Amino acid sequence: MPLSKLKHIRIDFSLYDEKNKPKAKLPIFIQYYEVTTNAWISIYVADIVKGVLSIEETTKSRAKALLSFFKILKNNQIPELRIIAQKTLYTLDQFQVLTSLYAFHFDEEQSVLHFDFGTAYLLPEAILKEQQGFTDFIVVTSPYSFAYDNQLLDKSLQQCLTKTKTLEASLAKTKTQLTAKQKQYTEVANTLKTATKTHTDLSQAHTDLEANFKSLATDAKDCQEEKEALQAALNDAQQALEALHEKNTKLQTQNESLTTSLNEAKQDIERLTPFEGLYEASQKEYAALNGNYTESIQALEHCAKGYTALQEAYAQLQKEQQDCLEQLETCSAEKAQSDKERLEANAALDALNTKYNTAVEHLGNKTEEVAQLQLKIDELSKEVAFDLRPMPVSGVYTNIVNEIQLADNLNNSDYKLSNIQLKIKSLVNRDQDGVNLQFLNHETAKEINGNSISEVVLDIESAPRAVSEPGKLPNLIGFTETAVRRILSNQGLRLNPVYQKQSTVPSGESFKQSPAVNSTIQNNQLITVIFSKNE
Known part of the structure; x- marks a missing residue:
C-alpha cells in the first residue's frame, strides 16, 4: 500500500446509546498508540453529533501529534487507534474507551486514507460492572445493540438456522467434489508412481551411459597413444x-x-x-648363444628401469620428510605463542574479576547513599511551594543540571554521575518564546483532564570524558544515547543507535559498539552502538 503519497485522512464512526438511539452530542478524542514512548497520543478533538462522527481536514487537531502520526503512516505502518470520550459516561473506576476496532482502505486516486470504525452501541452499566476488562481501561460499547435482546436473539437464531441449512447443502456438495478430487488424486498418484519408476530407470541408464562414456574415453586415449607410437614406428620404418x-x-x-x-x-x-655337418652344428650353437644373450640384455634393461624408479621415489620421500620437519617447527612455534597468550589472558581475567568485585562493592555503597539523599530530598520538598507559572524548558533543564553538577562536584567519591533520567508530569504549551512547562501540584491537577497532562523526560548527564588517540574511535561503552551522540558529533561521526533487551545492563546505557575501540575512523563514518532497553 503506497502510503508515501498520503495527503488526507477521513474518519467515520456511528454511536448509539443504550436505547438504540443516536447519541445527541459527545465530545471525543481520537488517539494512536506511540510504541517508542509507550503512550496514547491524541491527534483529533471532535464531537459526535446525532450519533455520527465524520472527520476531515477542517477538523480541529493537535498539529504536532498529527505530524508524527502522518510520518508513521507514510512509512507504510498503521498504528493502533482508539476513540475515547472527553467526559465520564459511567461511574466506573477504569478508563472508558468507546472503540478500538476499525477497518481501513487507501484511495490511491484521491490519496486519502479512510478509517472506518463502523457502528457501536453503548452497553448498559449493569453489564459493564459484571465485566472484568483490563485493570486500567474498559471498552464501554459493543458492535451489537442490547435494546431489544429477545427480538435480536430470535432473529439471530433464525439466521443461524438458515445458515445451517445452507452450510449443510454446501457440505454435501463439498463431499461430492471431495470424492471426485480423491479419484483424480488416485489417478495422479498412479501416474506419478509410473513416472517415478520411469525416472529411476532413466537415471540408471544415464549412470550406465556415463560409465560407458568414461570407459570409451579411456580407450580413445589409449588408442591415441598407440596411434602416436605407430606413427613414430612408421617414420622409423620409412627411414629404415x-x-x-x-x-x-x-x-x-x-x-x-x-x-x-x-x-x-x-x-x-x-x-x-665333408666339413658341412660340422658347420651346421656350429650354426645351431651360435643361435642358442645369441638367444641367451638377447634375454640377458632385456633383463638388464628391466633392472635399470626399476633402479631409476627407486631413485625417484627416494628423492620424493626425502623432500616430503623435509616438508614435515619444517611444518613441525612452525607448529611448535605457534603452540609456544598460544601458551604464552593463554597465560596472559588468564592474568588479565583475574585482574578484571578483581576490579569487577571492587566496582560492585562501590556500587552498593553508592546505591545506599542515593537512597539516603532521596529521603532527604523528599523531606525537604514536603514544605516547598510549587511555582505554577509556565517556565521555558531550557530554564528548567539548566537549573536542574546546575544543581546536580554542584552536588556531583562536592562528592569526593571515585565515581561520578554518568546520567540521570528525570520524568516530570506537567502541561506543555508553546508561545512566542518557545516551549514552556507548567508544573502541577496535587490540588491543581484535579481540575485538569488527565489526557492533557504530558510526561516530559529530561536526560541529564555529566560531560563525557572519552579520550582516544587522534583518528581512533574512543570507548563508547557505559554512556547514554545523548552522551554517545555528543562524543561522535565532536569527532565528525554519525550514530546508528540499536536497542536490545539486556537485563545485566541499566536501561538506556550502551554495552556494545562497532567498530571496536581504537579502530581507525573516517570523517562522517556511521558508528553502530547497542543500548540496553529493559522496559
Whole structure:
C-alpha cells in the first residue's frame, strides 16, 4: 500500500446509546498508540453529533501529534487507534474507551486514507460492572445493540438456522467434489508412481551411459597413444626402408662380385663337402648363444628401469620428510605463542574479576547513599511551594543540571554521575518564546483532564570524558544515547543507535559498539552502538 503519497485522512464512526438511539452530542478524542514512548497520543478533538462522527481536514487537531502520526503512516505502518470520550459516561473506576476496532482502505486516486470504525452501541452499566476488562481501561460499547435482546436473539437464531441449512447443502456438495478430487488424486498418484519408476530407470541408464562414456574415453586415449607410437614406428620404418634401398643397391653390386665368387666357391664347396655337418652344428650353437644373450640384455634393461624408479621415489620421500620437519617447527612455534597468550589472558581475567568485585562493592555503597539523599530530598520538598507559572524548558533543564553538577562536584567519591533520567508530569504549551512547562501540584491537577497532562523526560548527564588517540574511535561503552551522540558529533561521526533487551545492563546505557575501540575512523563514518532497553 503506497502510503508515501498520503495527503488526507477521513474518519467515520456511528454511536448509539443504550436505547438504540443516536447519541445527541459527545465530545471525543481520537488517539494512536506511540510504541517508542509507550503512550496514547491524541491527534483529533471532535464531537459526535446525532450519533455520527465524520472527520476531515477542517477538523480541529493537535498539529504536532498529527505530524508524527502522518510520518508513521507514510512509512507504510498503521498504528493502533482508539476513540475515547472527553467526559465520564459511567461511574466506573477504569478508563472508558468507546472503540478500538476499525477497518481501513487507501484511495490511491484521491490519496486519502479512510478509517472506518463502523457502528457501536453503548452497553448498559449493569453489564459493564459484571465485566472484568483490563485493570486500567474498559471498552464501554459493543458492535451489537442490547435494546431489544429477545427480538435480536430470535432473529439471530433464525439466521443461524438458515445458515445451517445452507452450510449443510454446501457440505454435501463439498463431499461430492471431495470424492471426485480423491479419484483424480488416485489417478495422479498412479501416474506419478509410473513416472517415478520411469525416472529411476532413466537415471540408471544415464549412470550406465556415463560409465560407458568414461570407459570409451579411456580407450580413445589409449588408442591415441598407440596411434602416436605407430606413427613414430612408421617414420622409423620409412627411414629404415630408405636405408635398405641404399643397401640393396650396394648389395646388387656386391651380388655381381659374389656371383663370380660363388662360382669359385662352388668349386671350394665341392672340396669342403665333408666339413658341412660340422658347420651346421656350429650354426645351431651360435643361435642358442645369441638367444641367451638377447634375454640377458632385456633383463638388464628391466633392472635399470626399476633402479631409476627407486631413485625417484627416494628423492620424493626425502623432500616430503623435509616438508614435515619444517611444518613441525612452525607448529611448535605457534603452540609456544598460544601458551604464552593463554597465560596472559588468564592474568588479565583475574585482574578484571578483581576490579569487577571492587566496582560492585562501590556500587552498593553508592546505591545506599542515593537512597539516603532521596529521603532527604523528599523531606525537604514536603514544605516547598510549587511555582505554577509556565517556565521555558531550557530554564528548567539548566537549573536542574546546575544543581546536580554542584552536588556531583562536592562528592569526593571515585565515581561520578554518568546520567540521570528525570520524568516530570506537567502541561506543555508553546508561545512566542518557545516551549514552556507548567508544573502541577496535587490540588491543581484535579481540575485538569488527565489526557492533557504530558510526561516530559529530561536526560541529564555529566560531560563525557572519552579520550582516544587522534583518528581512533574512543570507548563508547557505559554512556547514554545523548552522551554517545555528543562524543561522535565532536569527532565528525554519525550514530546508528540499536536497542536490545539486556537485563545485566541499566536501561538506556550502551554495552556494545562497532567498530571496536581504537579502530581507525573516517570523517562522517556511521558508528553502530547497542543500548540496553529493559522496559
